[in-house]
Amino acid sequence: MPQTRLHTAATRSQDHQPRTPGRPSRINPEAATDAQRRSGALNGGFDVLNEILSPPAAGVEKTDDALVTAGTAAARAARPVVPSTGDAVVDLREAIRAKLAYVIGRTPETARERDWFAATALALRDRIVDACLAAEKQVPNKRVYYLSLEFLIGRLLSDAMNNLGLVETTRKALAELGVDLGTVEGAEPDAALGNGGLGRLAACFMESMASIGIPAYGYGIRYDHGLFRQSFEDGWQREAPETWLAEGNPWEFARPAATYRIGFGGHVTMSMVSEGVIRRTWHPAETVRAVAHDVPVVGWRGKTVNTLRLWKAEAEAPVDLGQFNGGDHVGAVANRMRAEAISRVLYPSDSSTAGQELRLRQEYFFTSASLQDLVLRHVAERGDVRSLPDHAAIQLNDTHPAIAVPELMRILLEDHGLTWEDAWHVTTNTLNYTNHTLLPEALETWPVELMERLLPRHMQIIYLINWMHLEAQGKDGKSDAAHLASVSLIDESHGRRVRMGHLAFHGSRRVNGVSALHTELMRETVFADLHALEPEKIVNKTNGITFRRWLHNANPGLTRLAVETLGEGVLDNPELLRGLDAYAEDPAFVARYAAVRRGRKEALAEVIYDRTGVTVDPSALFDVQIKRIHEYKRQLLNVVETVALYQAIKSEPHKDWTPRVKIFGGKAAPSYTQAKLIIKLAADVARAVNDDPDVADRLKVVFLPNYSVSLAEAIIPAADLSEQISTAGMEASGTGNMKLALNGALTVGTLDGANIEIRDHVGPENIFIFGLDAAGVRARSAEPHYARDAIWNSPRLAAALDMIASGRFSPEEPNRFRPLTDDLRHRDQYLLTCDFDDYWRAQREIDAAWNDPKGWWKRAIHNTARMAWFSSDRSMREYAEEIWRVKLA
Incomplete structure (x- = not known):
């Protein structure tokens, strides 16, 4: 592999004899310098370099496919050679069949969904290895x-298929084996190697x-x-161990x-x-x-x-x-x-x-x-x-x-x-x-x-x-x-x-x-x-996201619409998405754009029902907050506003309220008591709201368990509203805001992190900004009794906090949420109380905007069209030029 193996690597001998160009030397551990020996790998550190540096034995093809962890043990035998027929679908079909038999040890009749996934992944991995070995093998000047x-x-299967251009080939190959690609994709576990934005970035x-x-x-x-x-x-x-490696990682x-x-x-x-x-x-x-x-x-x-x-x-x-x-x-x-x-x-x-x-x-x-x-x-x-x-x-x-x-x-x-x-x-x-x-x-x-x-x-x-x-x-x-x-x-x-x-x-x-x-x-x-x-x-270096994962893979319908409208160049150059601006008021295009969103909302509604048992209306506004649970991210602000909205609907049941589904997702650290209590409050509020016939079809609240990358790929293309409501000055950047805006969700947010730059790119008319800015947060934090004063001046906020503190949502334990309400009344480190009224104002402005479909879709399309700058390709080019001083291949 060009970046996996040391193709022409060699270490100088002690007398620094020049090596023959193009022919790397073999390392002798006995003759190695002390520095080389001390920094060498244990139990074969030189062996691994020699394995890479030395030429293969006569008649033996050298490959990195020597060790495969799939199933219960490593498969050490050379991979079965499947002769090429010249037909990509047939070749891949037979490769999958061979992997199923010779690596997984199953027949098509006895194979489980997980077996089909492993066989497909291994067959595609072979093509990745081939691409590596065929690439330039020179050591790069700088890594x-x-x-x-x-x-x-x-999950990596969809990534690999998309980046190799093999999505349809794989779909057809599996279909000829009587297997559905979607089923195979669903059998892959999310790799449990991260938690939130840091790992996804x-x-x-x-x-x-x-x-x-x-x-x-x-x-x-x-x-x-x-x-x-x-x-x-x-x-x-409740926390349980992830078991993503239980059957190996192909x-x-x-x-x-x-x-x-x-x-x-x-x-x-x-x-x-x-x-x-x-x-x-x-x-x-x-x-x-x-x-x-x-x-x-x-x-x-x-x-x-x-x-x-x-x-x-x-x-x-x-x-x-x-x-x-x-x-x-x-x-x-x-x-x-x-x-x-x-x-x-x-x-x-x-x-x-x-x-x-x-x-x-x-x-x-x-x-x-x-x-x-x-x-x-x-x-x-x-x-x-x-x-x-x-x-x-x-x-x-x-x-x-x-x-x-x-x-x-x-x-x-x-x-x-x-x-x-x-x-x-x-x-x-x-x-x-x-x-x-x-x-x-x-x-x-x-x-x-x-x-x-x-x-x-x-x-x-x-x-x-x-x-x-x-x-x-x-x-x-x-x-x-x-x-x-x-x-x-x-x-x-x-x-x-x-x-x-x-x-x-x-x-x-x-x-x-x-x-x-x-x-x-x-x-x-x-x-x-x-x-x-x-x-x-x-x-x-402002963060970015890979459009290949968060648009091409996550939202193929919208990607297809962009390609049909602007040409295939949009797949290679996200800057071309800007061309969608011209179609923001084109009735035919708007109808297709809205139809894509409707389809994704219907799919998400099924996921919500399967995982929570709650039925939601896809025609309602899908209001999404998906991120790690932390007080500064202010999921609690969203929940308190939900309680205030619930009270408002109850007090004026005949008013024409905008139907809204509040969708939460995220994990709290096991030892973070306040964050876990916020989750419990959201769950108790959801139970009360969803069971109340007075608000039926006008307000629903769901908290999807076990938020992950694959769940995000289901939620983000279906979102209408993106909640980015952290206390100004406390969110470094955020990338969920970028993913949601790219897929056409309108943002309600504070002037925090990358929200500011998103506003600058999509236009202030296409985003809903509220609350104190970072300077305002610093100034207000210096005032005595700011939380008490904010609550005193906001009857709506006071009523919502009173309802929570009274035990209305926890009658079996009336004081359950007092740690949350007492904190807001007496400390409120993250200034939720100070921003509440302006947040309520912004949400009612959003209600009015949703009731103007033509204007809403115009704003949504502008968001998709103007997010190209937030590609992680741009981020990496800036790092390469200004920090790493690395030249692109």
Whole structure:
């Protein structure tokens, strides 16, 4: 694979003999340099490079399809060769049949839906591999390495078919086998590798990099059970493990040769290597193994395939036979359980000390494995680790991989013998950091005590980085205590904690925000003093989404309409969507556009009934809020407005109310009590509203369980209204707002995150803006009793809160929701009360707009037509040019 394998990789021998052009050398572990040996992969690190570098034996075709995890075990035999007939449908049909028989071990008569999915995925994966091997095999001048704790890739079958141009071919091939493509697509589980916008952004970026020709590796963790599978029990969120890997993952290639040791704990020793030169060596007390699993990422039209490399944690020894044979059967596998816990679940609760330690272990585990892997690859290809900045750009997606700063320093100092100055130059010219939040609780900090115990060498490096950093301030005349405390990597005021955001900032070449407002607030608030020291470091790169997933795949009806109206070029160039503006008042086009939406709403109505038992009217306004449940995202504002609307309908039942279906989706962190209570309130309000004949067919409320990428693909094309109502200044960007607007939903939102830029692109007349802006939020927050005053001045808000607090929606437990209402009355950190009346005004303006179908569809079409700038292809081009300095293939 062009971006998966080291095609012409070689490492210089100790005497730096030049290698023969075009013929890579074989690595001899015995003759390898100390640096190569120390940074090499465990138990075959050189073997994996040699496997790639060495020519195949006579008569043997070398392929990356050697290990397939599908079903209960890896299929190690060479794939069955299906002769080409020249007919693409027949070829694919026979390939699927062969995979079903020789890899899955089933006949068409005994195959389950899951078996058909696995066979189809494996057959398509072969075509991905063929495309890789046929592509240019030269080592790219520079690669991007994208480190993210989340990659919310969803289902991959539709992505692969679409990007390879094989949707209809696959549909016909399966039909000839008596199988429906939709059924096969539905049998694929969502990959449980992420939670929300952070992971979905990473997935969009990986797909876009492959589509526009940026050679890249994504690095993350291969979670066994993801975040959790959400269900509701009497309206309460319940969490169960995801089982997405129960029958294997046919898309991945296991890479057991690419395994690295990851250390924890222990101590550091010092030795004199020469006069005045001291070497520090870390001796971990515990090591675990990071084992690579590769998932190919297919670009548009299959031109480029990059790699998502996911790390699985394993113990050095699966069982202590001495303990086992001595009768301690549980203790014998304790180390294995401790090691495997690292890649067991995403975001283990950090409400306990043990949970905090596991999170830090996760972050260091995947960061260290990724850095060891990419440094080994670089040395194999280029020889000199000092040239790493010229050939690698590492992007840290949020603070989770910020430990990369001291870890890369450690690798360069200890494994490659660089001086501190050289190592710091390499580190700060290779790393880049994306900030995704200004919320204090999301800007990670770790107790110094925990860091010293778990990563003692890294804490030494952090101390030295910080000392040199603060010394430089003194030399520049900025030595007052307040300034030093502000820019220090160690927060001394809250129990001594390492500021991971500060660490990432100081150790990176570029730091970027993800919307214009967010970037400006970074400069003015959380990084203000650091920004003053390095004013060129912070840049803006507004987020984007891949149109291939969120338009082509999610909404084929709308895509077909765009192609028939504007031509096939719109598939390659989203800028051409702007041509739809000319049809916003064309009756024939508007009718077809509305028919597409109606069809998707009917399909979503079936999903809602299947999953909740609630019947909804597709002709009603579908009002959608789908995102992670958090107080700053203000699902509670939506619920309180729903209660106020319910009261209004009850008080004026004969008024011509606009029929509306409120659709919620999202998960609350298991330890986030307030967020889980908001879900319960939404469920209890839904039960009361949906069972009340006085509001029948005028208001329905549903909360769809287990929100996921595949569920989003069902909801987004059916949405009429997009709720983007976070407190201004608190949402870094958002991408759900982009997906919904692209599919023609009108936005009701605050001047927060990317909402501002969406307004600028679609036009203020095609979006509903309400509430305080970021400056207004800061000013109002400084006022005493702002929540009390807002409630006092809003009888409608006061009545809604009174109804909730009275136990009307929870008669069996009247005080159930008092924690929510008391918080709004006395604290209201996210200024829900201050924005409520303007939110109500905007919603009634939306009612009036919905009752003017001609005007509504005109606005919807303008939204679809004007969203091209929010393509993640544009985002990636900007990163490539202005941050990574990478040329597109």
